[in-house]
Amino acid sequence: MITKYFNKHTDAKPLVVFRIFFGVMMFISMVRFWVNGWVDKLYIKPTFFFSYYGFEWIKPIGNYTYLIFIICALASIFVAIGFKYRIAIIIFFLSFTYIELMDKTTYLNHYYFVSVLSFLLIFLPANARFSVDSFLNKKQYNQIPRWTIDSLKLLVSIVYFYAGLAKLNSDWLLRAMPLKIWLPSKYDLPLIGNNLMQQDWFYYAMSWGGAIYDLMIPFLLLFRKTRFFAFILVLFFHIFTRVLFPIGMFPYIMIVSSLLFFDATIHTKIIHWIKKITFITVTKFEEVKKYQYTNSVKKITTSVVIIFFMVQLLFPWRYLLYPGELFWTEEGYRFSWRVMLMEKAGAANFKIVDSVSNSSFYVQNSDFLTSFQEKQMSFQPDFILEYAHYLGDHFASQGHQNIEVYVDSYVALNGRMSQPYINSTVDLYKVKTSIFHKDWIVPFTSDIKIKGL
């Protein structure tokens, strides 16, 4: 049955349209990032960068960091026009992922989504038609293996569904947190800011609506009968969240992704429309009915894709391997489609102690971190540990001796009063970075427990 499925074919156009939109949006993303001055602000100005476990070697490269953005932007154009597609998407994946790995401070689920999406796109024939590649080869494919488009749909569905599962917790559903904190602060929105955004019932409606939306939207998109309605919901939901929150390009990426679920008639129209506005004249190509992977490529591709999805399905559950409250310790929080679930803030003051003379002093975080880095650092244990080591090394290099690094830290989670966060008697300079449970986090002791997935 599985081999039969892998031999099925479908119209190539939805994938082709997706390739074009994806490339264009990524190009806009890169330009936007640059124009906003974020390359400088986030990757050039800071003196210290937070690394992901195992990727400590990936750092910004000074002013050459701009070069990575240029490469990434150029690659996205190449993807959009389908020129040297395979190489272009590989370069895009590598450069984009490199950018994301440079500093953990900027971690966003939607950047991770772009990374995994572009990884998957490496294995898909998105240049099958309406691309420079097909123009040069004088060959365009009418049909492509069905699993290629299905795999993208599956990825989008996982993102939505897992985001929905993550919302099934008591803070989200029973306390309407964190929307109850965020929405009242949108009082300056026209029309709804001073009334709707101040209503208690509205926070609950948004919380429940959001959870149901995330859980159901993949299915509503999959079934033909509900598809159009689902698309309207997608539009409404993402535009509404765009108005409410500063979430950049993400809503548009999801809107474009949902087009994958439609059959090819709409994509035929879109291609016509693109031809019209870009004055691309139709040239006669050899029309090949079916795009086929060669046997060896097919074997590798399908196994990579299957492994990829097994990882995607299992990785978000790794938090179950850790004791303690996930929202508090954040062990297994990232890369799991946990989106907008927490309003978390902290304050962390580091104390450098000379263990022999017992003299000590506190560090001014602003001497080493940007305000954005300090904010992110103050409530995430892995950041705190990495920074503690950086401080220890820094003061060692300044000639300080017998260094121990302690932190006084408090964190407030989803409208609870702030509580001590890291055990202030643990010398963090001696703690090794690892993926194992961090027993130096003060356990979550709030009376308001968090129950749920």
Next chain:
Amino acid sequence: MSKKFLSIVFLSVLINACSNDRSEESISLVDNFDRGSMLTNLSDNIIIPSYEGFAAKMTLMKNAGQTFTTSPNQNTLDEFRSSWLEAYKIWQRVEMFNIGKAEELQYSYYMNVYPLNVSDVENNIVNGGYNLNNVNNQDAQGFPALDYLLYGISDNDSDLIDMYLTGADASKYSNYVNAILNQMNSLTQEVLTHWKSSFRSNFINSKSNTATSSLNKLVNDFIFYYEKGLRANKIGIPAGIFSTNPLPNKVEAFYRKDISKELVLDALQAVEDFFNGKHFNGNSTGESFKSYLLYLDRNDIYISTRDQFNAARIEINNLTNNLSEQVITDNSKMTRAYDELQKAVVLLKVDMLQAFSINIDYVDADGD
């Protein structure tokens, strides 16, 4: 069946959201907190009156300074000194408002940077030709410079008076005193005039929740002042919290010696009054951070913050009047006061800021 049901649920949520929106509009049920009236209260009853109060004391001090330098004697010295103290005390009520013209001019950096750079002061006096607007002279003017010139240049009053009367550089000293006073006075007038002319209406009309709006800047400035100007500068730095050893010379009003504790208490009271929306003149209160917290149903944050200010005050009251001396004799009392002040930083910076959901930085956040 379930599909249809869910479609209906979705549709009704959608319609519900829209229709309720409209009905709210039509009956104009607006039950939100009025940030406009909070900003109005803070500017009209606290910020502007504080500046006015300070400007009046400033003028008195300037006049007393002129009188003293024209005819230096014990009487005029006493007058000058007491007007300096009065102005310095009210200054504690305005230093936190680093917004508008004050921010643009770096007002507080010309008024109260300590420790004083004594050698710069002496060089300026002897060599002349100084430019007080120069950033390098920020730690050679303002209240700390007057502190030095009124108490620090001699151990006894008659010698000090002689420095201005018969000393080799008498006229140079007098000139420097007046130059500082003029600088302080004109900056103060500039800030006050700006508040009273155009800035007030800009301030109270900028109600949005963006990084540059009044409320967000005010909240951030308030917390920054509490953390830096009060907690660190007045207690933390002299107590050696940020250095390997205590630094008793870095207290405020180092040369006058016995008022550094009084100034901390004034500053803490000013912070608390601002937090509570208490008017500068009189005892009535208006909309403030406190009432905003209560509107947001965060009585817990208000109570904790109030109690924490009180706990800090108790520890500060345990200190001797001369904090420099306190650091030398028993610094543990200083660090205890610091610890209590620090706990309120957490409440303001973590809990209150989270409750207000203030935008500090414009960067993409996560969304679905």
